[in-house]
Amino acid sequence: MTAHTDEKPSAQQKQQAPQAQPPSPSLTAHSVQSSVSLPPLPASPLRRYRPATECVYVEPSGVRDAYNSSSVPIYQTATFKQSSATEMGEYDYSRSGNPTRSHLESHLAKLMRAKRALAISSGMSALDIIARLVKAGEEIVAGDDIYGGTNRLLTFLREHNNIIVHHADTTNIESITPLLSPKTRLVLLETPTNPLIKIADIPAIAGLVHATCPNALVVVDNTMMSPYLQNPLELGADIVYHSGTKYLSGHHDLMAGVVGVKDEALGDKLYFVVNATGCGLAPFDSFLLLRGVKTLSVRMERQQASAIRIADYLEEKGFKVRYPGLKSHPQYELHRSISRGPGAVLSFETGSVEKSERVVESTRLWAISVSFGCVNSLISMPCRMSHASIPAHVRKERALPEDLIRLCIGIEDADDLLEDLENALTIAGCL
Numbered sequence: 001m002t003a004h005t006d007e008k009p010s011a012q013q014k015q016q017a018p019q020a021q022p023p024s025p026s027l028t029a030h031s032v033q034s035s036v037s038l039p040p041l042p043a044s045p046l047r048r049y050r051p052a053t054e055c056v057y058v059e060p061s062g063v064r065d066a067y068n069s070s071s072v073p074i075y076q077t078a079t080f081k082q083s084s085a086t087e088m089g090e091y092d093y094s095r096s097g098n099p100t101r102s103h104l105e106s107h108l109a110k111l112m113r114a115k116r117a118l119a120i121s122s123g124m125s126a127l128d129i130i131a132r133l134v135k136a137g138e139e140i141v142a143g144d145d146i147y148g149g150t151n152r153l154l155t156f157l158r159e160h161n162n163i164i165v166h167h168a169d170t171t172n173i174e175s176i177t178p179l180l181s182p183k184t185r186l187v188l189l190e191t192p193t194n195p196l197i198k199i200a201d202i203p204a205i206a207g208l209v210h211a212t213c214p215n216a217l218v219v220v221d222n223t224m225m226s227p228y229l230q231n232p233l234e235l236g237a238d239i240v241y242h243s244g245t246k247y248l249s250g251h252h253d254l255m256a257g258v259v260g261v262k263d264e265a266l267g268d269k270l271y272f273v274v275n276a277t278g279c280g281l282a283p284f285d286s287f288l289l290l291r292g293v294k295t296l297s298v299r300m301e302r303q304q305a306s307a308i309r310i311a312d313y314l315e316e317k318g319f320k321v322r323y324p325g326l327k328s329h330p331q332y333e334l335h336r337s338i339s340r341g342p343g344a345v346l347s348f349e350t351g352s353v354e355k356s357e358r359v360v361e362s363t364r365l366w367a368i369s370v371s372f373g374c375v376n377s378l379i380s381m382p383c384r385m386s387h388a389s390i391p392a393h394v395r396k397e398r399a400l401p402e403d404l405i406r407l408c409i410g411i412e413d414a415d416d417l418l419e420d421l422e423n424a425l426t427i428a429g430c431l
């Protein structure tokens with residue numbers, strides 16, 4: 001660790017070097033002296049490692065570990081005994097806080113460049129706790145190409161909570177401007193979007209929103225990129241969240257959500273909602289998520305490398321492919337400027353719903369499944385699956401192609417994936 005602090009940062013590191021982080025407030029709230037002697041963390045931005053190292057290196061988080069275990073223990077307990085009726089220990093009840101979850105949150109805060117991270121029960125519960133910042137009569141501006149479940153929750157808020165929700169083309173800042181008002185509380189961006197893989201200019205939109213709406217928070221759903229490839233908090237966003245069910249965990253063996261913020265007071269408000277509503281991530285799932293995150297960089301690098309090959313292949317065959325790693329993507333340069341890579345989800349059209357169904361049903365390696373970010377490759381038709389909850393007429397208004405196929409590339413051998421896909425495209429009469 002000390003050797004690293006002697007290293008000179010590269011120009012890029014200097015540019016990206018965030019402030020040295022204090023321990024996550026969730027930990028300071030429960031602060032204790034570690035029972036083992038841990039090396040002190042250099043209080044300098046130089047202690048930041050490169051993203052691949054940060055994924056795997058779980059820094060001492062301040063959570064007590066009597067045995068100095070290499071793998072974070074699973075504190076599978078609902079309650080913690082108190083030493084007396086009046087003295088509370090650092091933890092009392094796992095809804096309010098649990099050491100396994102605290103370890104995870106500390107690690108995630110570092111990856112997300114956040115002051116504080118909260119680990120909760122799903123990506124949707126992440127949006128739910130954020131949306132509780134919005135009062136009746138206030139407004140949310142969201143994209144017009146968004147995950148179907150996000151659209152469903154926003155519709156619920158409009159219908160049941162008297163919150164005004166606007167949908168805008170988030171690729172075009174000028175379509176956002178007229179929707180902003182003193183009542184705007186949240187501007188919600190997905191970038192890349194699910195499933196049309198559109199890109200939002202986070203710095204430009206954050207700049208606009210902060211300059212014109214002092215009450216508004218810019219929220220980015222960073223699920224498609226993961227913190228390994230994109231850090232919205234460094235690009236001007238106030239809140240970032242992920243479905244941890246996807247890349248962060250990587251194996252489709254748990255549901256999780258993660259929220260990160262730069263502002264301590266905002267973190268406290270969101271933590272209040274987590275405790276009040278009881279959506280904190282369970283100890284075993286916290287353990288699994290922490291384990292999954294350690295291999296994030298390796299998985300993402302491989303998945304992305306294969307995705308680039310598959311996108312090139314489909315484009316060469318003449319399909320309309322949506323993937324920000326292709327120069328033909330209308331926001332190729334913008335995406336490069338805000339991220340460290342194009343990721344491993346792409347979508348394409350065949351020109352016919354029947355043909356698309358045939359393709360999806362003719363693959364062997366590619367499982368027909370919702371979700372993405374798993375080590376296994378998945379194929380789906382968003383209009384029939386992940387986005388089926390958006391009414392057909394709304395999908396049409398938003399120009400979501402019914403024949404769209406979404407590919408989520410896993411870690412299998414890319415040649416096998418290509419052969420299987422080519423076989424399915426041939427069977428479906430697309431080649």
Ligand SMILES: Cc1ncc(COP(=O)(O)O)c(C=O)c1O
Pocket residue numbers: 122123124125147149150190194221223224242243244245246255256257
């Ligand atoms: C972009 C995006 N955000 C949020 C979610 C919600 O996450 P979860 O399924 O973990 O609730 C999903 C998928 O479900 C998603 O695709």
Ligand SMILES: N[C@@H](CCSC[C@H](N)C(=O)O)C(=O)O
Pocket residue numbers: 147149194369370371372385386387389
């Ligand atoms: N039946 C579920 C569908 C989940 S879709 C999961 C994921 N976000 C994706 O895009 O594939 C629902 O209606 O929520």
